[in-house]
Amino acid sequence: MTITDQSLDEAQAKRKLHPELPRGGAGGPAADAPGQHASGRRCGWTGERGSAAAAAAAAASGGGVSPDNSIEHSDYRSKLAQIRHIYHSELEKYEQACNEFTTHVMNLLREQSRTRPVAPKEMERMVGIIHRKFSAIQMQLKQSTCEAVMILRSRFLDARRKRRNFSKQATEVLNEYFYSHLSNPYPSEEAKEELAKKCGITVSQVSNWFGNKRIRYKKNIGKFQEEANIYAVKTAVSVAQGGHSRTSSPTPPSSAGGAHCHAGSGGSFNLSGSGDMFLGMPGLNGDSYPASQVESLRHSMGPGSYGDNIGGGQIYSPRDIRVSQWWLAGGCDPVLSDIPNGGTRKCSL
């Protein structure tokens, strides 16, 4: 009567579709809602701006699933319910038709039994044939229902991939945090929550953003030079103004108040002062030099200051200015990257 877990799983395995395909619950196909990843990752789909704040709030308050796709969820659910309804009603029709046809054939055979001997075996055989035929039809129905569910699902997933760029202000907040913590751009969970609130996005979106940012920065530091300068200047100005700018808050959550630096995820690069911008004096432990400030310095020096062995996008010599060098991890040492086959992964520096 129902599409079993097995049938869906089989189809899923065959098609190697998404791992989060709906499993048939007690009632039939796909009692689950999509969007819950097996790995526990939260769905960070960028919804409409209006609901993003609510999403962030819910995420900040510890909500397990970001609700910014609740509308799509209900849409998905209703369509799924529709499919299930059609499936069940069709199945019932076939069942009924099967029974009717069976009794009809039985009646015919009984009628025939008046004129010719009809063995019980023959009747059984006929019933068997009819049932096989109908179950084949039911299998087809089941299959096409599975397909319909999968199409619905893939459409839903496609929709999830639709993204909106973050607002300018949000990007600004994130960039400010990133460049003012360039030596250790790993915001703590609390910092992420704070950033999420400020930006009106979810914590996982903040995590995504930092993940993307770190990797893209690392891959092409040169490209981000200008941006780093901009935010260095911004932060410098805001610091000079007493830590408050008009449009956006320059003080990262972790250092708001300026009393101390949060214990970052890395932990090994605690920086002095409020934020590691210009107040983070260089020389204390060697890695508190704000890289963005270094960027500025480097920028004013012009290209080529560090020698020819450094590639086009190369900015710092790790020997000269020892910022945390988090971007050197993973075989992307901008100095060593000149060595052929230095790492398994290519480094665009």
Added chain:
DNA sequence: CCCTATGATTGTTA
């Protein structure tokens, strides 16, 4: 329409 930027997803790694 092409190209780059960017947010999200997925698989891997430490």
Added chain:
DNA sequence: TAACAATCATAGGG
């Protein structure tokens, strides 16, 4: 399990 790396898919500018 967070971070990384690669990749996907769309946004947005020319």
